[in-house]
Amino acid sequence: MTAIRAEGLYAYYGTTPAVNGLDLNVPEGATFGFLGPNGAGKTTTISMLTTLLRPTAGHAEVAGFDVTTHAAEVRRRIGIVFQESTLDLELTATENLRFQADLCGLGRAEARAAVAAMLDMMELTGRDRTPVRHFSTGLRRRLEIARGLLGSPRVLFLDEPTTGLDTQTRAAVWHHLDRLREEQGITVFFTTHQLEEAEHCDRIAIFDRGKLVTEGSPAELKSVIGADVVDLRTEDDRLAVDLLSDRFGLTAESTPGGLRLRVQDGASMVPRLCTGLGLTVRSVTVTPPSLDDVYLHHTGTAIRDSGSGARSLDSLGEGLR
Numbered sequence: 001m002t003a004i005r006a007e008g009l010y011a012y013y014g015t016t017p018a019v020n021g022l023d024l025n026v027p028e029g030a031t032f033g034f035l036g037p038n039g040a041g042k043t044t045t046i047s048m049l050t051t052l053l054r055p056t057a058g059h060a061e062v063a064g065f066d067v068t069t070h071a072a073e074v075r076r077r078i079g080i081v082f083q084e085s086t087l088d089l090e091l092t093a094t095e096n097l098r099f100q101a102d103l104c105g106l107g108r109a110e111a112r113a114a115v116a117a118m119l120d121m122m123e124l125t126g127r128d129r130t131p132v133r134h135f136s137t138g139l140r141r142r143l144e145i146a147r148g149l150l151g152s153p154r155v156l157f158l159d160e161p162t163t164g165l166d167t168q169t170r171a172a173v174w175h176h177l178d179r180l181r182e183e184q185g186i187t188v189f190f191t192t193h194q195l196e197e198a199e200h201c202d203r204i205a206i207f208d209r210g211k212l213v214t215e216g217s218p219a220e221l222k223s224v225i226g227a228d229v230v231d232l233r234t235e236d237d238r239l240a241v242d243l244l245s246d247r248f249g250l251t252a253e254s255t256p257g258g259l260r261l262r263v264q265d266g267a268s269m270v271p272r273l274c275t276g277l278g279l280t281v282r283s284v285t286v287t288p289p290s291l292d293d294v295y296l297h298h299t300g301t302a303i304r305d306s307g308s309g310a311r312s313l314d315s316l317g318e319g320l321r
């Protein structure tokens with residue numbers, strides 16, 4: 001069954017489309033990464049799918065219900081972890097969760113059991129009576145995820161769940177999210193601009209400037225690129241560019257460390273290059289395609305370069321594109 005389905009979804013802020021005709025299918029039980037630079041429209045998409053923002057046009061269903069005409073049914077079946085913390089810092093972890101349990105309409109006994117289960121699952125039991133203001137950023141994130149799970153959602157939405165976390169804490173959050181999927185089979189839909197996180201996904205969509213650029217499993221997306229990256233340094237890289245073109249029909253680009261080219265089968269091509277170029281090869285490495293390459297292939301920019309830069313372009317307006 002499909003957990004999330006969108007057809008021709010649009011969101012306009014004024015005359016500018018933040019989401020520009022999105023079609024999406026997320027299978028039930030999948031961990032789905034919605035990947036894109038700052039300002040791509042990821043938060044806007046989550047806002048529509050979680051019924052917080054009415055689509056300007058198009059249609060979306062979550063857990064089998066239309067987000068516009070059956071918003072209450074959708075809300076009963078989803079959990080949300082927002083990008084910015086929405087915890088009450090003066091309340092304890094338990095009190096924050098109890099408050100959410102009330103909002104979910106759980107009865108007293110049910111709420112107590114659900115809160116205890118969530119604290120246990122996110123390994124927060126020993127800190128349940130601590131005011132949240134004493135929590136580290138990582139603990140707060142875990143508590144937010146616990147809160148998102150309180151109503152036993154079928155679909156959990158997380159907007160950049162690990163932004164601002166150090167590597168160790170990020171790994172801990174992912175450990176819990178991976179466990180969630182395995183133990184409860186819920187659908188996890190999260191946005192990120194970190195490619196490393198996409199490796200946790202069953203499926204990834206790359207989203208840029210309001211449009212879906214590509215979608216598939218990490219392996220499928222890499223196989224579409226289908227080429228190994230060869231980094232090469234020779235005694236004369238300028239001459240090597242011409243020789244690669246003349247003798248092998250290959251286009252090489254200059255990099256700070258030498259030359260980079262893409263070939264179908266790096267392992268068999270490299271020995272031919274080394275003997276056929278007629279130049280001394282100082283170093284050569286072959287790297288299979290990465291999600292960075294996938295992103296670069298589809299958007300023309302490296303995702304690491306497109307973070308704050310994309311935001312500043314966006315702030316200049318669509319007319320400049």
Ligand SMILES: Nc1ncnc2c1ncn2[C@@H]1O[C@H](COP(=O)(O)OP(=O)(O)OP(=O)(O)O)[C@@H](O)[C@H]1O
Pocket residue numbers: 013018036037038039040041042043044045193314315
């Ligand atoms: N309330 C708003 N009013 C006007 N424009 C907005 C509003 N919210 C977002 N935008 C614009 O819509 C575009 C998409 O923003 P959105 O926050 O959805 O992107 P994002 O991919 O989630 O970015 P980030 O990674 O920075 O959170 C951006 O150009 C942003 O400036």
